Amino acid sequence: MSFGQFFNILWMRRGVILLSTLLCFLGALLAVKLLPPRYQATTRVVLDIIKPDPVTGEVMSSSWARSYANTQQELITDYRVAGKAVDALGWTTSPGYSAAYAQRDKDDTSDFRRWLAQLLIKSAQAKLIDSTNILEISYSASSADEARKTANAIRQAYYEQTLAFRREGAARNAEWFHQQAEKLREQLAEAEKKKADFEKANGIILQDDNTDAESDRLKALSSAAPPAAAMSAAPAASPIASQLAQLDAQLVSATRTLGPNHPDIQAMRNQRIALASAAAQEAAANRAARGGASGPSIDSMVSNQTNKVLAQRGKVYEAKRLATDVSVLRDQFNKTLARAAELDRDSQSTETGLTLLGEAVAPEDPVFPKVGLVVGGAVGFGLAFGLFLSLTLELVYRRVRCTADLELIGVPIMGTMAIDPSQSQQRGLLYWLGLKDIFSRSASASAS
DSSP states (O other), rough: HHHHHHHHHHHTTHHHHHHHHHHHHHHHHHHHHHHHEEEEEEEEEOOOSSOOOOOOOOOOHHHHHHHHHHHHHHHHSHHHHHHHHHHTTTTGGGGGHHHHTTOOOOOOOHHHHHHHHHHHOOOOOOOOESSSEEEEEEEEEEEHHHHHHHHHHHHHHHHHHHHHHHHHHHHHHHHHHHHHHHHHHHHHHHHHHHHHHHHOOOOTTTTTTBBBBHHHHHHHHHHOOHHHHHHHOOSSSHHHHHHHHHHHHHHHHHHHHHHHTHHHHHHHHHHHHHHHHHHHHHHHHHHHHHHHOOOOHHHHHHHHHHHHHTTTHHHHHHHHHHHHHHHHHHHHHHHHHHHHHHHHHHHOOOOSEEEEEEOOOOOOOBSOOHHHHHHHHHHHHHHHHHHHHHHHHHHHHHOOOOOHHHHTOOOOOOOOOOOOOHTTTOHHHHHHHHHHHHHHHHHHHOOO
């Protein structure tokens, strides 16, 4: 079939196409008049997922940002947020909603407030604007002012519920940390009492750096040198004294970088005690050889003090272990109490991680029905349906309209006749609509 034949068919069935298009157009206008309009109001909230938390200083990682945004979208359509919005709008005291609730489906067993919240959720929508952290909240209603009020109420309810969630979570965690702090306080008091009782029972007193008094006394005795021995010493220093001086220098240097309880420091101190004892004995022997003066022997004092320190070394180690337990418990207690204080601040904070933008305004034009879209769609559908109906009628009521139709089926053409202009003026509406052949065949079938 050529394009000319196809166009000829459509032209002969132009009435069908025009009638279908006109009926759809009128139906669209009727639908626009009868359907209740729907107005949509929107408001926006900025999710502060990039800025650090002003209280804790924490920053949300990018891997959790999308999950957080999706959670906020679902939270807006949650019952707790919708219920707050319903209460703020006063729907629970509305006679109209009460009457509608009384006429609800009998299978619906939800209470009045939850039923109202479900109505609000059905018309509410939240979406994240692409490539931003702006959350858009929208609500559709039959009135522009109602849509505006409801959208603002949803946003405010969402803001308040977010703040309540943060405060509730912080208060719950703070309560747990306070309980743990009390337990640690009791354990710390018990450990301190145990340490004090042990020191009292064994006569051991530990300094702030966990060193005992007897060891400090031995250190002082070992480092003391009698002036007379120093003046009467031989010009050439003894090997033991040289080693003692080198060890003192190493000990001073190591103490600047290592702690007092470091194993290397302890080993060097023990070595120094031994060297100091040997040096004292050597000095005493020199004095005896030279007939030294009488008086208290420092080497005997060092020796006695060394024996005393060695005798209570095991008890000193036990006291240090108890002191370490106290130090660990005190550190845990301080950190737990600090965390509880931070959570207490969070439970009273007004920071929600949200920034409210401008409030929703009453829309001027409804989002449904869109007159241009409905009418244009109806006209397009009517035109397409008219074309389809025209082709269907042509297949059912096939006619030869031109010589090309005969050539298509291979029938020879002997001649053609023209239409009498006087008869063309007598053609009625059915002819111009392309329906005359249908009605004429129907009449012939009825007559036969």
